[in-house]
Amino acid sequence: MVRLITHNLLACHAKGCTTNNFPLVFKDVQLEIRESEMNPEFLRNFYPKLEWDALVKTAEQLGDTSLPKTQPPIESVDEEFLKALHHVLLEIHVEEGAMTCPNCEHRYGIVSGIPNMLLAEHEVA
Amino acid sequence: MLPTPDLSHLSKEDLMNVYEPAEDTFILLDALENDASSLQDMKPLICLEIGSGSGCVSAFLSSILGPRSALYLCTDINQHAAACTVRTGAQNNVDLSSVVADLGTPFIDRLRSSVDILLFNPPYVPTDMGEAEFAQSSRDIQSSWAGGTDGMSVTNNLLFSVPTLLSKTGRFYLVAVEPNNVQRILHWMLEQYQLVGQVALKRRAGRELLYVLRFERQSL
Numbered sequence: 270m271v272r273l274i275t276h277n278l279l280a281c282h283a284k285g286c287t288t289n290n291f292p293l294v295f296k297d298v299q300l301e302i303r304e305s306e307m308n309p310e311f312l313r314n315f316y317p318k319l320e321w322d323a324l325v326k327t328a329e330q331l332g333d334t335s336l337p338k339t340q341p342p343i344e345s346v347d348e349e350f351l352k353a354l355h356h357v358l359l360e361i362h363v364e365e366g367a368m369t370c371p372n373c374e375h376r377y378g379i380v381s382g383i384p385n386m387l388l389a390e391h392e393v394a
Numbered sequence: 395m396l397p398t399p400d401l402s403h404l405s406k407e408d409l410m411n412v413y414e415p416a417e418d419t420f421i422l423l424d425a426l427e428n429d430a431s432s433l434q435d436m437k438p439l440i441c442l443e444i445g446s447g448s449g450c451v452s453a454f455l456s457s458i459l460g461p462r463s464a465l466y467l468c469t470d471i472n473q474h475a476a477a478c479t480v481r482t483g484a485q486n487n488v489d490l491s492s493v494v495a496d497l498g499t500p501f502i503d504r505l506r507s508s509v510d511i512l513l514f515n516p517p518y519v520p521t522d523m524g525e526a527e528f529a530q531s532s533r534d535i536q537s538s539w540a541g542g543t544d545g546m547s548v549t550n551n552l553l554f555s556v557p558t559l560l561s562k563t564g565r566f567y568l569v570a571v572e573p574n575n576v577q578r579i580l581h582w583m584l585e586q587y588q589l590v591g592q593v594a595l596k597r598r599a600g601r602e603l604l605y606v607l608r609f610e611r612q613s614l
Contacts, residue, residue: 271491274465279500279501279504305462308462311439311464381477383480383494384493386469387471
């Protein structure tokens with residue numbers, strides 16, 4: 270399943286593609302929302318790992334504008350905010366579509382919720 | 395004793411395309427179970443399993459750590475395996491984030507010094523190099539065991555990225571067999587990457603002498 274938490278960790282790794290290769294841009298997506306139990310401690314610990322701009326931009330592309338453009342400091346984060354973050358990171362599932370690289374435009378397909386990040390032999394770095 | 399993950403959803407057809415958990419899987423589960431309390435104390439945030447196959451090992455790890463306490467990333471070069479991994483997660487009440495990929499390649503940029511638990515039960519069976527290369531490029535069930543000369547051709551490709559991926563307190567668990575030359579692997583990891591390894595578990599299963607090696611950063 271491609272959730273935004275995973276998407277936030279994936280970069281294009283095609284040969285020679287080393288700058289502007291993140292975040293990948295979703296195309297032609299089919300989404301599914303699946304509720305899941307929230308673990309506030311996990312979210313707080315994961316918070317510093319996030320590339321915030323990439324997350325907000327991607328969520329907006331998928332139609333979710335609940336997150337602020339600037340990442341609030343962890344101390345100021347409340348339960349309500351964590352709920353929104355939980356939803357964006359872990360409950361939005363991209364089931365079908367593709368992710369393309371903003372730099373080299375390589376297209377990584379998504380089928381049944383699984384992204385295919387393999388490269389052809391001539392594309393491998 | 396923790397139960398082995400429920401794999402009853404895997405069909406005969408699935409197991410024609412995906413490696414069925416066997417002794418080498420179970421020794422890894424046992425090594426993780428032996429380390430359960432120290433793994434829980436680490437409070438791992440990001441777990442990454444390379445070559446997740448059926449998804450059995452990551453599902454088991456999630457039963458030790460808690461299904462919503464960490465992110466479980468799984469890669470496999472075989473798309474059938476990636477699909478089985480997701481289904482095994484669902485069957486065992488954990489979201490396994492499964493990606494079709496060669497080793498950890500698409501995650502390396504973003505997971506520098508971030509992986510708390512890295513798992514790899516590699517294709518370790520010694521075969522000729524041609525067979526191993528063909529198996530990897532065919533991306534099917536053969537790629538789960540054909541390991542080239544000394545069974546290390548795929549493992550070697552992962553080893554050099556281990557020091558990049560592991561977090562400060564991260565651990566790397568690797569399954570190996572006698573012909574892989576365990577002493578040489580331990581020595582190499584220490585000399586090249588300052589990763590201290592030890593034999594976490596060792597067991598004979600039929601013809602194979604199986605090992606689970608556990609590596610950590612030297613500074614600990």
